[in-house]
Amino acid sequence: MIPDLPADIDQIKGFLADDEAAALYEHALAESSKGPVLEIGSYCGKSTIYLGLACRQHSSTVFALDHHRGSEEHQLGEFFHDPDLYDGSEGLVDTFREFRRNMRKADLDDTVVPVVAGSEAAARHWQTPLAMVFIDGGHSLEAALLDYRCWTAHLMRGGILAIHDLFDDAHAGxxxxxxxxxxxxxxxxxxxxxxxNTLGLLRRL
Incomplete structure (x- = not known):
């Protein structure tokens, strides 16, 4: 049982199975007493809430990194495009308004620090050691490699690296x-x- 989990968590837009959410919460709860957690790819904040509720118990922080313009598969005409998250006046996906609303409703504004940027820009002058890194950003090889290379160097020894959407069968994902x-x-x-499920977990040696 996760304390303070919002009653409408299943209605929040996202792509996270229940067993994956529970695993993220458990690892964030264990690691956040040692330092902050970084999430790469927050979308509308479903996974951020699980990480945030864990970190809040230790008065720790989740840095939620996302440019909030959607991954490749979220763009207009793509399979996972959501018209509710499309700003027609700008001609761009915009998930940040929904993300902020969900953090406020979950009472996580003092725990979750949004970083509205891409990995390369955010990591350029990053100095804070991280107790856990959750990679769930763009699914192109270029984007996934960039996230990995930018952030694993900041992961503490003993810290957790979690990578979402693992499919060994190309037909599955x-x-x-x-x-x-x-x-x-x-x-x-x-x-x-x-x-x-599709969440891979590793510990930094």
């Missing part, structure tokens, strides 16, 4: 997160903690 997961496992820098 995109392959870029799975390729990054295999790269991390082969690097010798991580202990493989296995998978929960």
């Amino acid at each position: 995109g392959q870029a997160p799975y390729a990054v997961y295999r790269m991390a496992k082969a690097s010798g820098l991580f202990e493989d903690l296995g998978q929960v």
Whole structure:
């Protein structure tokens, strides 16, 4: 049972299974006493709420990194495009308004720090060690590799690296997160903690 979980959590837009959400919460709860958590790819904040509720118990912080213009698959005409999140006046996807609304409703404004940027810009002068990094951003190989290379160097020893949307079958889903997961496992820098559904978990050695 997760304390203070919003009653409407299942109505929040997102792509997170219940067992994956529980695993994120449990690992964030364990790690956030040591330092902050970074989420890459917040979308409308469903996963952010689970991370935030865990971090709030230790008066810790979730840095929620997202440019809020949607990934490749969210763009106009693509399979996961949501017209409710499209700003027709600008001709752009805009998930930030929905994200902020969900953080406010979950009472997480003092726990979650939105970082509205891409990985490269945000990481350029980053100095804060991270207790957990959750990669759930763009699913192109270029985007997934950039997220991995920008942020794993800031992960503390003993910290958790979580990577979402792992599919070994290309017919089931995109392959870029799975390729990054295999790269991390082969690097010798991580202990493989296995998978929960499509969520891969590793511990920095």
